[in-house]
Amino acid sequence: MNDVIKLLTSHRSVRKFEARELPEGLLETLIKAGQAAATSSHIQAYSVIRVKNPSSLEKLVELTGGQPYVASCSEFLVFCADMKRPLEAAARTGEDVVSGMTEQLLVATVDVSLMAQNVVIAAESEGLGICYIGGIRNNPQAVSELLELPKHVYPVFGMCIGYPAHEPDIKPRLPVDAVLKVDSYRDDETQVAAFDSTMHAYYQSRKGGNKDANWSQNLTPLFNQKLRPHMRDFLIEKGFTMK
């Protein structure tokens, strides 16, 4: 296993950070590394808001569901799918442009995700730790107002970056043969059952406190209710009308 693959497989989310700034210029280097990721038709449908204002950070702690590391990390970034820039660039060539296609929502969501993951790898290669903040979608309208996000731009996730002040365990993943299938889809119920045992054992022995649960049980609260039911109307209001 080469050093890059070792780095990739040593990822864990970091939620406690040293009170320490990034060296001058490093954040820009990380973002450039992010931009080097593949982008659909070179569209680069993303913008990143670096939140520095302390009152905005405090507000974001609250809007993301009370995650204090949003304000205590060294850099808090909001990754946005941005169709405004390419739509306007295309329109400036004098053509009528079409917005709101479902395909455009997918392209922008994938584009910003690939870019963000490169930022993560670059950050971790510099000894930094990160945590994605999906909670940015808890109150996307309020986040959009706070960060003045215009139409055709939506906040996909946040990211905390900083120097780790703890060493969380690496969480197990599904067996590779559940995820990787040959030539056609096949069910993976057997592998999931095995993984439920793996996760139960992990939760019993992990450093951060044991709990009596497995993977399937942990997923249940995500699906036995309508999680973030506002996303549809929010996206439509933002011009991602899913035509």
Next chain:
Amino acid sequence: MNDVIKLLTSHRSVRKFEARELPEGLLETLIKAGQAAATSSHIQAYSVIRVKNPSSLEKLVELTGGQPYVASCSEFLVFCADMKRPLEAAARTGEDVVSGMTEQLLVATVDVSLMAQNVVIAAESEGLGICYIGGIRNNPQAVSELLELPKHVYPVFGMCIGYPAHEPDIKPRLPVDAVLKVDSYRDDETQVAAFDSTMHAYYQSRKGGNKDANWSQNLTPLFNQKLRPHMRDFLIEKGFTMK
């Protein structure tokens, strides 16, 4: 700049591959590196179909718009957003589950993208080249039938992996200060104008043949028509009903 960041910033899409297989076990290592990426609430909402069957590969060349490297690369993978596995796992705990939420479409699309980008970095760290194939969404219904993708699973993109048989130029990216904004969104029309000049110069001088175009002009055909207008109905039919 450390070696990992050098690797990240040297990415370019590869579309010509040596007729050479990956060493035994490497693909599994790449997928495991992919799985190590962050995943929303540990949901791991992805499956990857490794297409080995030569007649399926030929069919996929056609379905993705006639891209021959889909069949001539060493490994062709179809990355799928997979909500079937977590939905069924949650249902097996005895609860009624909710599917089709827009939020679930986003979570699964982000999850598979983060995972895929880790696969890319792992592959490139081993001297491999890759090309994402968004053309998998040209005919997603036919792709789904070919790969027997069930409900709650949709093909997001393909990926060609293999040993590069050419050395494409690295394509420029938007200026970092267009993408990275502080505290609030601001327009980047000036930076886009500068980038149009950068891209015009790039197209005039690149190895692969010059063309008289800039970034905005290249984007126009993506927006002056309804690109992949079938995606909405296809997703709904697949159980991603965008509620």
